Amino acid sequence: MSDPSKRCLNCQDSFQNFQRPQGDALEFVVARVGVADSGKYWRCGRSGCRRVQNYFNYQDGFDLPPLL
Numbered sequence: 001m002s003d004p005s006k007r008c009l010n011c012q013d014s015f016q017n018f019q020r021p022q023g024d025a026l027e028f029v030v031a032r033v034g035v036a037d038s039g040k041y042w043r044c045g046r047s048g049c050r051r052v053q054n055y056f057n058y059q060d061g062f063d064l065p066p067l068l
């Protein structure tokens with residue numbers, strides 16, 4: 001239904017394969033945006049990038065803390 005490829009501002013505005021956050025990363029997202037909106041936030045799949053952003057608005061995002 002939807003294409004997970006999105007622009008990532010942390011990756012020089014390139015298109016990256018985004019994935020749903022898992023585990024501790026998902027908990028961080030829920031704590032940050034609330035459980036109701038947490039499903040909209042996907043994580044950049046590039047190794048070393050910790051950006052999570054709104055699936056529907058790539059400019060609405062934030063970084064996961066180190067180690068998540």
Ligand SMILES: [Zn+2]
Binds near residue numbers: 009
């Ligand atoms: Zn990225």
